[in-house]
Amino acid sequence: MLPPLRLVLCGSVDDGKSTLIGRLLHECRAVFEDQFQAVEQASRRYGTQGDDADLALLMDGLQAEREQGITIDVAYRRFETPRRQFFVADAPGHEQYTRNMATGASTAGLAVVLVDADKGVIPQTARHSRIAGMLGIRHVVLAVNKMDRVGWDQARFDAIAAAYRAVARETGITKTQAIPISALHGDNVTNRDGQTAWYSGPTLLDHLETVEIAPPAEGQPFRMPVQYVNRPNSDFRGYCGRIAAGAVAPGDRVRVFPSGAETEVERIVVWQGERQRAQRGDSITLVLKEERDVSRGDVIAAADDPVKVADQFQARLLWMGDAPLVVGRPYLLKLHTRETGVTVTRIKHREDVMDGRARPAATLGLNDIGSVNLATDRPLPFTPYDENRTLGGFVLLDRRTGTTVGAGMIRFPLMRAANLRRQDFEVTREIRARAKGQRARCLWLTGLSGSGKSTIANLLEKRLTAEGRHTYVLDGDNVRHGLNRDLGFTEADRVENIRRVAEVARLMVDAGLIVIVAFISPFRADRDHARRRFEPADFREIFVDAPLATCEARDPKGLYARARRGEVKNFTGIDSPYEPPDAPDLRLDAGAESPERCVERVLDSLE
């Protein structure tokens, strides 16, 4: 018997996906009598098939789906025939729910792509095929549905199949089987009742029962991401994980990445015993010979064929966030069991949905696919996605909400960082600061325009200098005239503005200076990003808090007035938000207290 088949059913809305899977389940007797009765009952209420049971209702498990007659989220079903077991993901057709389709496709080995014989290949057909191909699906069944509506017209079927092959070719799909069907009546789904004397191929079920999906190549070197460190007592230290590639046995030499330390597998521990061999897909616990500092997110790999480690990559990215991707904005990246901060440093291009051609793009919106460069906060052990899905596939998460906003596939590492190896100098930051008789720090003043940041920064620097300290002020306006004069006020430019300032401030702290940054820096994510560039004790977020009305009344540069007149766009507090710090290191009541008093409080806080 062939191994189980994992398939995803996709296509546009109203192409008949849920009807098709309902039909398959029903014909394969995978629907229990009481479930079928419930569908018959619901059919009378929501059904579209008159007195017949609307089989789509078997799969549309959410109330909103039945009411609207659409599929919102992917449904998972199992069924089996005497010849094979099936895991089915029924994916939604609407463009707005494409991310749910990607969810279903990501674990599938084959995609059944439905098209309506009347409509033929449409952009949604291409989008779903592109995502399926991108995720690594090579086998597609093109099910041309509703053939009864076009009189089982062979010419129509051939034209659609030809149009689809053109799309499939450049999406990475290598095997396409086209089948004319009527899901409503079951023709060519499980029976041959359709008027298709001209069609000599298999029925859909025949094909699904017999198609062979090549398993991942055998003989790959051993790789296992460490998921959990099991340390019940001082006598036992096991590294738990699921093997991503290859096989392992006691005595094998392995290296742990990113550190690269080499050791030997002592035992493979499983429930109440040990094993002499484990392979791809097995969840195991490894005990290593020497005590090594190994933690979650590390990868244990064959010593003679190790994984690569890098912190800059080129990747293909499917954007799934409601808000568009912002270049330079910090996100979280999860690759196998490792989580780290990440920024997209550049969008190389966006792929056209229909023809796959590269289009220039400044951002990626919901459901867009693009090619991007990424820089991670920490080095990642990886392999390209084409070699191994587990070690090359990642998701991006929004830092604030935690929601999943992107799915990416590593193509190759960018070697820039590896080539520009960081030089370790012997005069350290501490030595430089000590020579100046001070503790180097970054004091980051954030607040609305007109809240008093520049005034306080100026007074503060005068006081510190008078005390013999070595200081420097980075002021928003001044920096924009020089270092950042190429940046405007779009969201991406604001992110880059803050990134550069944080980087300069870090260099200055490294040089031993007390750096005072006076920037509106309205977005929490960007200030958090700046903070992460420093040692925790070296960064003070100081919230210069004054009410908007007060700032607007002061309006030292006349900017509020211009913003109100619409002459200045994206002005913080007027038509662009200010996100106050959740937990600043210091909050100054700059509406009520004088700048002098505020400076005293900053100095007190530094004691």
Place this chain on the structure above:
Amino acid sequence: MVTADATRPAYGPILGTLESEAIEILREGVATAERPVMLYSIGKDSSVLLHLARKAFWPAPVPVPLLHIDTTWKFREMIAFRDRTAAELGLDLRVHTNKEGLRAGVNLFDHGSAHYTDVMKTQALRQALDAGRYDVVFGGARRDEERSRAKERVFSLRNRAHQWEPRTQRPEIWNLYNTRVRPGESLRVSPLSNWTEGDVWRYIAAEEIPVVPLYFAKERPVVERDGGLILVDDGRMRLRPGETPVVRRVRFRTLGCYPLSAAVESDADTVEAILAETIGADRSERHGRLIDHDGEASMERKKREGYF
């Protein structure tokens, strides 16, 4: 520690994959949680989940406390099995009952199954989860049980009020589970998502996992009510006019509160016989769950309110 070479039991490629996947999910949840907990309902799925947790963290003991929501209307044999299991395996078992509901005398004879379930199960669960401030909650739910469950993610986000928002589920790509929650939010994690009822029984047989004896056929006193056979488990069972308990050879496909769990007539008194019956069954196991029939989409509604 036993040092025999433990080769895989012969249960075919699917159970081996499902087991490794479930262990991966359990480890991922525990590795990323601050306060994990495992809901333990005493049924066959809970028994399998507990067994998998013992395997996942071996040789360490199960590093997660077990939580049982006790409505006080469970079968007596279930409670006996629960306490025996906890004692034998040295588990950290926490039992919670909705005390206000109990004081108010909420029961399903007087208040109907919908209200009873809401107070004694859903609200009770929310109370216990709030009190424990649990951020990862493992449970034995399977996608083949019911069509709204077929739509749920393996790591399923719940808001501060423990509600499921089915229209805005996070994408779940590959087996890269998103474990980020904000304060007060939690994840319901279902390691058995991709298992079927048949898989569960095959696994119980292969691994020799103990389950509550009520799953096996035996002569038991039952009354026929609303088309189902209800076990008269104790003196609190109120008989309707004309109802007389009769002894029939029955077993249960699913276990819950005894007045809400219908038995089926059966001779299956071994796991093998149950498997033969399950594979040939023409009704789903949840058919015996009377609360699922409280209206169209009743399971989804309960889940949105915080039910597992």
